[in-house]
Amino acid sequence: MTDPVFPRIAIIGAGLIGSSIARAAREYGAAGEIALYDAVEDVRTRAAGLGLGEVAPTLESAVAGADCVLLCVPVGALGAAAAAAVPAMKDGAILTDVGSVKGEAARALSAAGDGRIHVIPGHPIAGTEQSGPEAGFPTLFRGAWHILTPVSNGAPGEAEALARLTAFWQALGARVESMDAARHDRVLAITSHLPHLIAYNIVATAFDMETVEQGEVVKYSAGGFRDFTRIAASDPVMWRDVFLHNRDAVLECLGRFSEDLAALQRAIRWGDGDTLIREFTRARSIRKAIIDAGQDSRAVNFGRNAPGAEE
Amino acid sequence: MTDPVFPRIAIIGAGLIGSSIARAAREYGAAGEIALYDAVEDVRTRAAGLGLGEVAPTLESAVAGADCVLLCVPVGALGAAAAAAVPAMKDGAILTDVGSVKGEAARALSAAGDGRIHVIPGHPIAGTEQSGPEAGFPTLFRGAWHILTPVSNGAPGEAEALARLTAFWQALGARVESMDAARHDRVLAITSHLPHLIAYNIVATAFDMETVEQGEVVKYSAGGFRDFTRIAASDPVMWRDVFLHNRDAVLECLGRFSEDLAALQRAIRWGDGDTLIREFTRARSIRKAIIDAGQDSRAVNFGRNAPGAEE
Numbered sequence: 001m002t003d004p005v006f007p008r009i010a011i012i013g014a015g016l017i018g019s020s021i022a023r024a025a026r027e028y029g030a031a032g033e034i035a036l037y038d039a040v041e042d043v044r045t046r047a048a049g050l051g052l053g054e055v056a057p058t059l060e061s062a063v064a065g066a067d068c069v070l071l072c073v074p075v076g077a078l079g080a081a082a083a084a085a086v087p088a089m090k091d092g093a094i095l096t097d098v099g100s101v102k103g104e105a106a107r108a109l110s111a112a113g114d115g116r117i118h119v120i121p122g123h124p125i126a127g128t129e130q131s132g133p134e135a136g137f138p139t140l141f142r143g144a145w146h147i148l149t150p151v152s153n154g155a156p157g158e159a160e161a162l163a164r165l166t167a168f169w170q171a172l173g174a175r176v177e178s179m180d181a182a183r184h185d186r187v188l189a190i191t192s193h194l195p196h197l198i199a200y201n202i203v204a205t206a207f208d209m210e211t212v213e214q215g216e217v218v219k220y221s222a223g224g225f226r227d228f229t230r231i232a233a234s235d236p237v238m239w240r241d242v243f244l245h246n247r248d249a250v251l252e253c254l255g256r257f258s259e260d261l262a263a264l265q266r267a268i269r270w271g272d273g274d275t276l277i278r279e280f281t282r283a284r285s286i287r288k289a290i291i292d293a294g295q296d297s298r299a300v301n302f303g304r305n306a307p308g309a310e311e
Numbered sequence: 312m313t314d315p316v317f318p319r320i321a322i323i324g325a326g327l328i329g330s331s332i333a334r335a336a337r338e339y340g341a342a343g344e345i346a347l348y349d350a351v352e353d354v355r356t357r358a359a360g361l362g363l364g365e366v367a368p369t370l371e372s373a374v375a376g377a378d379c380v381l382l383c384v385p386v387g388a389l390g391a392a393a394a395a396a397v398p399a400m401k402d403g404a405i406l407t408d409v410g411s412v413k414g415e416a417a418r419a420l421s422a423a424g425d426g427r428i429h430v431i432p433g434h435p436i437a438g439t440e441q442s443g444p445e446a447g448f449p450t451l452f453r454g455a456w457h458i459l460t461p462v463s464n465g466a467p468g469e470a471e472a473l474a475r476l477t478a479f480w481q482a483l484g485a486r487v488e489s490m491d492a493a494r495h496d497r498v499l500a501i502t503s504h505l506p507h508l509i510a511y512n513i514v515a516t517a518f519d520m521e522t523v524e525q526g527e528v529v530k531y532s533a534g535g536f537r538d539f540t541r542i543a544a545s546d547p548v549m550w551r552d553v554f555l556h557n558r559d560a561v562l563e564c565l566g567r568f569s570e571d572l573a574a575l576q577r578a579i580r581w582g583d584g585d586t587l588i589r590e591f592t593r594a595r596s597i598r599k600a601i602i603d604a605g606q607d608s609r610a611v612n613f614g615r616n617a618p619g620a621e622e
Contacts, residue, residue, distance in 0.1 A: 203597050219604070
């Protein structure tokens with residue numbers, strides 16, 4: 001067995017992602033020691049019971065001595081977590097996160113940075129609709145993309161820090177890419193944020209239909225609706241923060257989505273079958289492109305093949 | 312082994328559903344002889360090559376002598392198929408279909424009925440995003456609902472015909488329910504038709520974003536978008552017909568969906584996190600209701616666990 005990438009890591013936030021990192025880091029030998037902290041006492045107790053690592057009583061004691069601190073909290077909580085972590089971190093350590101909005105993560109983490117540590121925001125494109133320390137599993141990141149959005153300030157050791165964080169995620173099975181935070185946020189607005197908003201919305205709409213019984217919606221959900229309910233089961237606080245912090249990109253996508261939907265609505269109203277066929281055929285070809293790109297043969301889909309998932 | 316429910320069935324349309332019925336009927340002994348016909352010569356050739364049954368050269372020769380004729384064609388093609396089938400059917404035989412819009416199916420099949428046969432429209436709530444005779448598999452209907460929307464005209468043998476068709480679908484593993492066609496169309500508009508329209512639309516929207524490269528949409532599709540592309544890969548002709556023939560119910564759902572989405576959009580724009588949390592939490596509880604109802608432990612999900620599917 002090779003040496004771990006980091007002798008010691010600290011994971012702040014022991015939910016689905018944080019607990020999966022703990023499990024994966026141990027399973028694949030990516031970290032020597034694993035310290036964990038969660039702001040919720042009950043979560044700390046459960047994380048300890050699960051044997052996820054050394055559960056620390058305070059955030060500061062968790063990050064002390066860590067070579068890499070991973071903030072696994074909702075985007076809106078990154079600023080406070082980073083501000084608490086940085087003064088307790090050792091010189092030259094890496095501060096990263098797993099938030100879905102990288103512009104805000106870069107802002108929050110950089111604001112807390114004091115020049116002694118390396119700030120490298122990151123985002124694993126992996127997850128399930130489950131939450132909590134019990135929901136994590138070590139293979140969550142295998143084959144998934146992990147996007148780093150480093151902000152260079154020319155500090156000494158910067159390149160080496162980026163290389164080590166890359167090696168850490170690769171050890172967990174991820175494929176690592178670097179890109180600009182703004183570009184990340186535009187891409188994820190359409191591939192992740194808008195789909196989640198749509199899923200939440202259609203589920204709510206379905207349950208407000210007076211002409212249909214809720215029991216029937218549940219009973220006959222296999223026709224397509226069920227896939228939306230799965231996505232819509234994701235953590236509400238996490239997603240609230242995503243929408244509030246990636247507002248402009250989400251609103252841009254949403255405006256276009258509504259415009260396109262109005263065109264389909266008009267085609268249905270006027271019996272314009274040619275337009276429907278044309279648009280549906282185009283959408284189908286996009287699916288084919290995704291399959292051809294090999295995206296869909298991955299074990300790590302959103303929620304599929306997740307050990308312990310209810311499906 | 313018990314006697315088959317029907318000594319002979321005829322399947323018109325050898326796509327995903329038709330070929331799955333053929334496979335399931337043989338596998339579970341629900342039919343003695345299986346005749347098939349498809350309007351497309353190439354599909355007939357492939358169906359014969361797959362050994363799905365006796366592939367007939369004409370629709371009339373396929374239905375001749377059959378105790379039950381199953382029309383497995385798009386909703387818009389039901390009228391012509393029924394008109395061609397009925398005169399060739401034997402007295403007392405059953406004419407059914409698998410279309411997703413039961414009001415139109417009842418109209419089309421009843422218009423072709425001549426009083427000698429039993430018309431019983433039906434709809435299996437099962438499917439995958441795949442199409443064609445190769446896409447079918449015998450377990451597609453296991454655990455899935457099959458909805459019958461019988462229209463009573465008091466003809467002799469009517470109750471027995473309904474009981475036999477029910478037994479046939481139960482033999483294929485389905486859970487059979489009867490309901491009014493209009494009610495079916497209202498329920499399916501929200502649980503199936505609207506989700507498909509939304510999925511088609513978001514995929515098209517994503518690929519029209521100039522600010523994002525299409526390759527990036529494909530690459531990072533695991534964040535939620537991929538689930539939509541799968542639904543959007545469904546057969547365009549079938550879905551065009553669904554939307555055109557269930558127009559009023561779909562437009563009603565669509566209007567409410569857009570209204571609800573506008574409320575979420577406004578909450579995002581004005582930073583109203585409380586509204587987002589409230590709506591997201593509500594959607595999540597609906598998912599829980601579906602899991603509690605045992606809907607999601609079924610082997611027959613939409614596209615999941617489908618043998619030969621690419622996932």
